[in-house]
Amino acid sequence: xxxxxxxxxxxxxxxxxxxxKAFGDFHAVxxxxxxxxxGSIYGVLGPNGAGKTxxxxxxxxxxxxxxxxxxxxxxPQPLRQSHHVGYLPEERGLYPSMKAFDAIAFMGALRxxxxxxxxxxxxxxxxxxxxxxxxxxxxxxxxxxxxxxVQLFGTIVHQPRLIVLDEPFSGxxxxxxxxxxxxxxxxxxxxxxxxxxxxxxxxxERLCERIAIVAGGRINFEGSVATARGRLRxxxxxxxxxxxxxxxxxxxxxxxxQDGAWHFALPxxxxxxxxxxxxxxxxxxxxxxxxxxxLHDAFVAIAGEAVARQMEEDRAREDxx
Numbered sequence: 001x002x003x004x005x006x007x008x009x010x011x012x013x014x015x016x017x018x019x020x021k022a023f024g025d026f027h028a029v030x031x032x033x034x035x036x037x038x039g040s041i042y043g044v045l046g047p048n049g050a051g052k053t054x055x056x057x058x059x060x061x062x063x064x065x066x067x068x069x070x071x072x073x074x075x076p077q078p079l080r081q082s083h084h085v086g087y088l089p090e091e092r093g094l095y096p097s098m099k100a101f102d103a104i105a106f107m108g109a110l111r112x113x114x115x116x117x118x119x120x121x122x123x124x125x126x127x128x129x130x131x132x133x134x135x136x137x138x139x140x141x142x143x144x145x146x147x148x149x150v151q152l153f154g155t156i157v158h159q160p161r162l163i164v165l166d167e168p169f170s171g172x173x174x175x176x177x178x179x180x181x182x183x184x185x186x187x188x189x190x191x192x193x194x195x196x197x198x199x200x201x202x203x204x205e206r207l208c209e210r211i212a213i214v215a216g217g218r219i220n221f222e223g224s225v226a227t228a229r230g231r232l233r234x235x236x237x238x239x240x241x242x243x244x245x246x247x248x249x250x251x252x253x254x255x256x257x258q259d260g261a262w263h264f265a266l267p268x269x270x271x272x273x274x275x276x277x278x279x280x281x282x283x284x285x286x287x288x289x290x291x292x293x294x295l296h297d298a299f300v301a302i303a304g305e306a307v308a309r310q311m312e313e314d315r316a317r318e319d320x321x
Contacts, residue, residue, distance in 0.1 A: 010074035013038045013162050013193035014059050018068035021058050028054035029065070030217035036195050036210075041188050043204035044197040045299070046214035047310040052197035053090055055214065056166055059195075060087060073161060083112045086160035090167045092151055096140040100150050101126060103139060107154030118157055125153045129179070145176035152180065156187065163187060165196035169203055170318060181207060199314045205295040213303055221302045225295055232293040232301055233265035239286040240278070247281030250274050266290060 014036040021029040028051045036042045044052050057063045059070055061078030072078035072085070094103050104125065105118030113121075126135045131146060139147055148171065156163060165184075169177050184194050184207055198204055204211050205225060213221040213228070221228055239261045240247075250273070255264040267274060271290065278285055300308045 010071070011038060012036055012071075013040075014042075014070070014072055014195060016059060016068060016070035019055070019058055019065045019070060020067035021054055021063065021065050027217050029058060032068075032214075032217070032219050034059075034212055034219065034222065036193060038193050039188070039191050040209045041184060041194045041207050042196075043208035043211045044195070044214055045199070045201065045204045045211050046197075046303075047199050047307055048314045050214045050307075051217040052214055053166055054217075056164055056195070056197060060085065060164060081162075083158070084161045086111070086155040086158065086163045088152060088155045088163075088165045088168055090170065092148060094139045094147060094151055097138050099136050099138055100131070100142065100146075101135040103150055104154040104157050107151070108157035111158040111160070113158040121157050122153065125157065126150075129153075129183075145172055148172060149176070149179070152183065156192075160192065162193045162195065165194070167198060168196055169198060169200060177203075199311050201296045201299055201311065211295075213299060215303050215307045228298040228302065229293050229295060231298055234290050234292050236262075236264050236266050236271070237287075237289050237291070238262040238264075238278075239288075241284030241286055242282065245281045245283060247277045247283045250277030250281075261287075 012035045014034065016035075017033045019029050019032040019034075020027065030051070032051075032055060034055075044055065046052055054063070058065050059072065059078065061070075061072065061082075069076065070078065073081045075081045095106075098106065101119055101122040104122035105113075105115050108118035108121070109115050123132070123135050126132050129149070131149065134142060134146060139150065142150065152165075152168070155165075163184075168180060172180060181203070184196070188194055196207075208225055210224050211221070211228065212219050251262060252264045252267055255262050257263075271288075275285075275288075296308070299311075
């Protein structure tokens with residue numbers, strides 16, 4: 001509008017320090033600091049029961065913390081920004097008799113979007129994602145994946161600045177998971193901040209720029225995916241024609257011999273000194289590969305094997321359901 005003073009957008013879409021939320025003697029959130037850069041894809045990663053849902057609801061203002069402070073889009077009262085937020089809770093819910101395009105428009109109307117505009121956008125979104133033929137079908141006639149897609153469209157139809165998704169991949173097959181990942185990337189490319197929780201490490205590794213690893217209501221790590229992976233040294237696998245020789249002394253002390261190859265962490269000095277020793281000692285290099293640790297390995301190192309095992313069990317139960 002002419003004469004309207006534009007307020008600069010904050011560097012962080014979500015920021016909090018010292019958040020505590022207890023239910024009786026149980027601390028679901030126990031002293032959490034978090035900062036989600038505006039325009040980023042940010043993942044909260046941890047097993048079921050780690051406190052992820054309570055953390056998201058506290059950040060959104062759905063529940064108030066017992067201690068600490070938070071801001072949402074720069075506002076210390078998060079609920080005042082609700083019309084700029086799209087929130088998909090873990091508990092899904094749609095009116096089964098409502099038509100798909102009306103369900104999307106209705107969810108937008110709850111965030112202040114006029115129904116007429118919501119219906120126009122809903123039909124366009126469904127058409128653009130190959131679901132145009134389902135626009136007038138009631139929710140009860142849609143597959144589970146299609147119904148979840150409708151609810152996701154309802155979460156973003158009002159074109160929010162911040163999208164918060166609680167376990168969005170839960171219950172989706174591989175095809176629909178891929179579609180959801182593409183949609184998240186599409187939103188991020190348009191400048192929207194996406195904050196989501198998950199207990200599946202692969203989703204966080206593929207999508208996120210930054211992550212918070214949560215266990216027991218606390219953050220064990222917060223930072224970029226590259227920084228998390230960088231906590232572990234790259235692993236080297238070496239195959240040589242010769243099985244022994246003076247070059248053996250150049251291999252790190254913790255080297256393991258397995259399946260006809262040498263396995264060890266990349267030395268602090270890099271691979272070049274070792275290559276010289278191998279060449280001078282005529283080891284006969286057949287193959288040499290250097291593999292960076294994945295986020296799963298970093299997660300185990302940060303959160304521990306027990307937490308990682310619980311995450312795998314959570315996913316196995318979900319796949320079996």
